[in-house]
Amino acid sequence: MYTEKVMDHFQHPRNVGEIENASGVGTVGNAKCGDIMRIYLDIDENQIIRDVKFKTFGCGAAVATSSMATELVKGKNIHEAMQVTNKAVMEALDGLPPVKVHCSLLAEEAIHAALWDYAEKNGIKIEGLTKPKSDIHEGEEEEDEEY
Amino acid sequence: MEKLIYLDNAATTKTALEVVEAMLPFFTENYGNPSSVYGFAAANKEVITRQREIIAGALGAKANEIYFTAGGTESDNWALTAAAEAYADKGKHIITSKIEHHAVLHTCQYLEKRGYEVTYLDVDENGLVNPADVEAAIRPDTILVSIMFANNEIGTIEPVREIGEITKKKGVLFHTDAVQAFGQIPIQVDECGIDMLSASGHKLNGPKGIGFLYIRKGVKIRSFIHGGAQERKRRAGTENVPGIAGLGKAVERAVSTMDERAAKETELRDYLISRIESEIPYCRLNGDRKKRLPNNVNFSFQFIEGESLLIMLDMKGICASSGSACTSGSLDPSHVLLAIGLPHEIAHGSLRLTLGADTEKEDLDYVVDCLKEIVAQLRSMSPLYEDFMKKQKSGQ
Ligand SMILES: Cc1ncc(COP(=O)(O)O)c(C=O)c1O
Numbered sequence: 001m002y003t004e005k006v007m008d009h010f011q012h013p014r015n016v017g018e019i020e021n022a023s024g025v026g027t028v029g030n031a032k033c034g035d036i037m038r039i040y041l042d043i044d045e046n047q048i049i050r051d052v053k054f055k056t057f058g059c060g061a062a063v064a065t066s067s068m069a070t071e072l073v074k075g076k077n078i079h080e081a082m083q084v085t086n087k088a089v090m091e092a093l094d095g096l097p098p099v100k101v102h103c104s105l106l107a108e109e110a111i112h113a114a115l116w117d118y119a120e121k122n123g124i125k126i127e128g129l130t131k132p133k134s135d136i137h138e139g140e141e142e143e144d145e146e147y
Numbered sequence: 148m149e150k151l152i153y154l155d156n157a158a159t160t161k162t163a164l165e166v167v168e169a170m171l172p173f174f175t176e177n178y179g180n181p182s183s184v185y186g187f188a189a190a191n192k193e194v195i196t197r198q199r200e201i202i203a204g205a206l207g208a209k210a211n212e213i214y215f216t217a218g219g220t221e222s223d224n225w226a227l228t229a230a231a232e233a234y235a236d237k238g239k240h241i242i243t244s245k246i247e248h249h250a251v252l253h254t255c256q257y258l259e260k261r262g263y264e265v266t267y268l269d270v271d272e273n274g275l276v277n278p279a280d281v282e283a284a285i286r287p288d289t290i291l292v293s294i295m296f297a298n299n300e301i302g303t304i305e306p307v308r309e310i311g312e313i314t315k316k317k318g319v320l321f322h323t324d325a326v327q328a329f330g331q332i333p334i335q336v337d338e339c340g341i342d343m344l345s346a347s348g349h350k351l352n353g354p355k356g357i358g359f360l361y362i363r364k365g366v367k368i369r370s371f372i373h374g375g376a377q378e379r380k381r382r383a384g385t386e387n388v389p390g391i392a393g394l395g396k397a398v399e400r401a402v403s404t405m406d407e408r409a410a411k412e413t414e415l416r417d418y419l420i421s422r423i424e425s426e427i428p429y430c431r432l433n434g435d436r437k438k439r440l441p442n443n444v445n446f447s448f449q450f451i452e453g454e455s456l457l458i459m460l461d462m463k464g465i466c467a468s469s470g471s472a473c474t475s476g477s478l479d480p481s482h483v484l485l486a487i488g489l490p491h492e493i494a495h496g497s498l499r500l501t502l503g504a505d506t507e508k509e510d511l512d513y514v515v516d517c518l519k520e521i522v523a524q525l526r527s528m529s530p531l532y533e534d535f536m537k538k539q540k541s542g543q
Contacts, residue, residue, distance in 0.1 A: 007458075010455070010458065011462065013528065016527070016528045017528075018533065027530060031491060031492030031495070031531060032491040032492065033491075034452055034471055034480065034491070034492075034495040035452070036530050036531060037530070038530040038533075054528075055528050055529060055530040055533055056528060056529070056530065057450065057451065057452055057492075057529045057530055057531050057532075058452050058455070059452055059454035059455055059471070060454055060455055060458045062452075062455075063455060063528070
C-alpha cells in the first residue's frame, strides 16, 4: 500500500532523535488518534536551519512523512521552510494512500509548530505562520454514513 | 525474505491439502446441480447430506438444523435480522455485547434504524460478559440475546453455558457467533442452550466463502435469501458443493485433532506470553489468561503504534495483526480494546498473534527476538517514550 520512497523513509528514517537546547521544538497530533510528531530545530544567527531532528509515534506514513519533512527543511532558511507544505512532502514521497494524507498535514504542522516556538522565543514574526492547532484532526470530516 | 511465519490464524487459515482434495471432484467431475433428477447429480446431493451430518455431529445437533451459508458474516446477518423479523410480535429488544464482531454489531445498528432497540452489554477488563448482566437486561419485550462464543481479537471465551441457562429460563432466543471457537474448543448446543450458532469454514483450515448457521428445530426464523427450495427453502440458491465438501472435511479434521491441537497450542501460547512478558517492558496481555482460545495472544506495547509494528514484523517475514486505528481504516482503535478499558494510545499499540496447527516453538523464539528489537527501535523514536523516560528520571 505504500510507495518505495515511503517504505525507504520508514525503514531508514533520516534525522531521528533530539536536539538539546533546540532553537525551536514543536509537538503536534495526539495519542488518542494514534499519531504524535515532535520536531526539533537548530537555527543559526542567519535564520538557517542548521540541524533538525524528529520523534514520531504513529504509523508507517507518519514516520515517513516526518523523516521526509526534516530532509526538506534542513539547510533552508526559515522562510523557505515555510514553503514545505504537506503537498511537497507527499510529492517527495511519490504519494500516500488517501487515508494517510493526514500524516503529511501533521508533518507540515509539526514544522510550523517548531518554527512558532522559535519565533516566540526570539520575539520575531514569520510571514504566514499562525499559532499551531492543538489537534490535527480538528474539523476533519466524519466518515460517510453507511446503510 | 526467508521463511514466512504466519501468526494470523484468527484472520484466516491455510486450506488443508485434504480439504482441497475433498473439493476438487466437485468442479470438473461431479459438477451436476444437486437439485437435478438424473443420476449424474446424485453424488452432489449425497455429499451435501453427508457434510451436514458431520457438522451436526460435531455440535450434538440434528442434520436438518444445519443451514449452509456463504460464511460467518452471512450467518450472523441472517440470525439477527430473521429472528428480529419473526419475533417482532413479541417485542423489539435485542441484547448483545460491546465486543462482538462487526458482522453482529453493524447488523444491530441496521436493526436499530428499523425500530429495534439494542442493549450493548459492557465487558470486564478481560473481555468477559457477566451472565448476571444478561439476566438483568432481559425485559418482557426482549426477543434475542447474541453473545459471541469467543472473541476474535483477544481470544476471551465467554460464559456461554451460563448465558444459555438464563435465556432458556426466560424464554428468549440465544444466538452465538462461534466463528472463532468452532473447531478450536468443544461446543455442544444442547448443553449450552444455544438456539442459533454461526460458524465459518476458513477459520478452521477450510475454504473461504462457506459457513453455516445452526438453527434449533422449532425456532421460527424465515428465509433470508429467497429463491429455490435449497436448504429447506430458508436459504435459496444452488449449493456451493465444492465449498460444502471442503467445509465438512475441515470440520471432520478439526474435531478429530482438537484435543491434541489445543494441548499443543495452549502450551506454545503460554510460552509465547511468558517470554514476551518477561523480556519486553511496559507491555500488557489483553484478554483473560485462562478463559482464552488456545491459539490467541494479544499484547499492548506502550508508547508505540501498531501499524509500524506490523510493517516491521512483515519485513522480518512475520504476519500478524493489530487493533490500531491505522489498520482499521478509521481514527479509532479497536472497539474491543476500548471496551476492555484500554486508553486510546495503549489500544493503538496492540499486537495480535494467533497460532496455527503447524506453529513451532522455534518460530515463536524468532518472533520474540524480532519483537524485542522492533519495540526498542520504535520506542527510541517515540516522543511518548521520551516524555515517559524524562519523567522517570526527574521523579527519582
Ligand atoms: C467472530 C467473527 N465473526 C464473524 C466473522 C466473519 O466471518 P466470515 O469471514 O466467514 O464472513 C469473523 C471473521 O472475521 C469473526 O472472527
